[in-house]
Amino acid sequence: MSEPIDPYYAVIFTSTQKENIEGYPEMANKMETLAKQQTGYLGMDSARNNVGITVSYWKNLEAIKNWKQQSDHVIAQHKGRKDWYSWYNVKICKVEREYEFKI
Template sequence: MTPPYYAVIFTSVRTEITEGYEEMAALMEKLAKEQDGFLGVESARNEIGITVSYWRDLESIKKWKQQTDHLQAQQKGRAVWYKNYTTRIALVEREYSFERES
């Protein structure tokens, strides 16, 4: 990805209820990848979950937030799967990385 672009940082603490969560998470990732403006996603979970999705612009993020299946997942998350969560939207102006050679 070449900056500038946006990062949506979703951090969460889950409830004890796991039924249906993995399937919904997989569906949301699949659907996000189909959205115009989607650039990528990274995710990790221990005590808290962190998912960072990358987007071309704010309009793409707005459309994803309003996507019908995503709205249903948000409602189910608040009702069943999450104790709490925070969503942050940040403009990425610069990036750099390291990769060890094999």
């Protein structure tokens, strides 16, 4: 993530996938590309093993609301519930401070 302005918001999307996720990788790539074009988008971190965790970072709650309602993202959400996820959880958090360690 590149130098966000504090405070900012994090959307934490945690999920487990079904066995057959045909079309999912393509849609995930499309959503990442599209999210980067949204006003207020700050970055994303993602990891997947048995459980997937994607954290997207946003300037404000309005940007998050607009992303949730973006037409292509609405289609992806529907396909996710119908075809790809057996479970998911979304948390929206205000990040008031951050720091890191790096060698």
